[in-house]
Amino acid sequence: MSHPAPYPIGLANEITRQLHLLADHLAQLPPQQATQVIARLLDPDDGLLNGVTGLLSVSSTFAKGQAERGVLPAEVWLALGRATNDLDAIGEDLDEHRTSLRRLGTQPATGSATPPTPAPLVVRRHR
Template identity: 45%
Template sequence: MPDPTPYAVTLAEDIAHGLDQLTEHLAQAPPRQAAKILGRVLDADEGVLGRMTRLMAAGSQIAQLRAQAGALPPEVALALGRAAHELNDIALDLDLDLDEHVDDIHRLANPPTAAHPAVAKPVASDMVVRRHR
C-alpha cells in the first residue's frame, strides 16, 4: 500500500529535520565554517531566511484565498499575513544591520591566501543586541 502522506508534507518534515541538523552543525562548527553557514542562512534573498520569508508569504496568500472562499476563518489569513510581514521585516532589518559586517563575515569564512594577505586582525568588541517589536 502506498504512503498516503502527500509529498509536500514529507518535504516539509524533511526540511524541518534538516534545519535541526544544520543547527547542530552550527553549534559545533569552527569559526570559519560557522561564518559560511551563517552567511548562507541569513542571506535575505537566496538564504534560508529569504526562502522562509517567501514560503510564509505564499502561505499567507493561499490562506487569504481560502478565507475568501469560506474554507478558513478570516482570522487565520490575518494571522498568517502578519507572520509573513513580521518575517519580512526581520529579514530586511537583519539585512540592513549585517550590511556593514558582510566583509567581516566574508573575511572569516574565506581566510586570506598568500596572494591576498590579511590587512589587519579583527579586534574584539562588545556585542550590541537590539530587539524590535
C-alpha cells in the same frame, strides 16, 4: 496536474528534519565555518531566510483565499501575513550585516598574534 498530498507533506517533514540537523551541526562548527553557514542562510537571493519568507507569503495568499471562502478563519490569514511581514523586516535588519558575515566567512583561518578585540554588546534597534 495536481501533486499527491503525501509528497508535499513528506517534503515539509524532510525539510524540518534537515533544519534541525543543520542547527545541530552549526552549534558544533568552528567559528569560520559557522560564519560561512550563517552568511549562506542570510543570502538575500537564495538563502534560507528568504526562502522561508517566500513560503510564508505563499501560505498567506493561500490562507486569504480559504478565509474568503469561509474555510479558514480570517485570523489565520492575518497571522500568516504578519509573520511574512515580520520575517521580511528581520531580513532587512540583517542586510547591513551580510557583508561582514561574508567577509569573515571567506577569510583564511589564522592563528594571528593579536586576537580580535571584543566589542561591547549594545542593543540598538532602528527601523
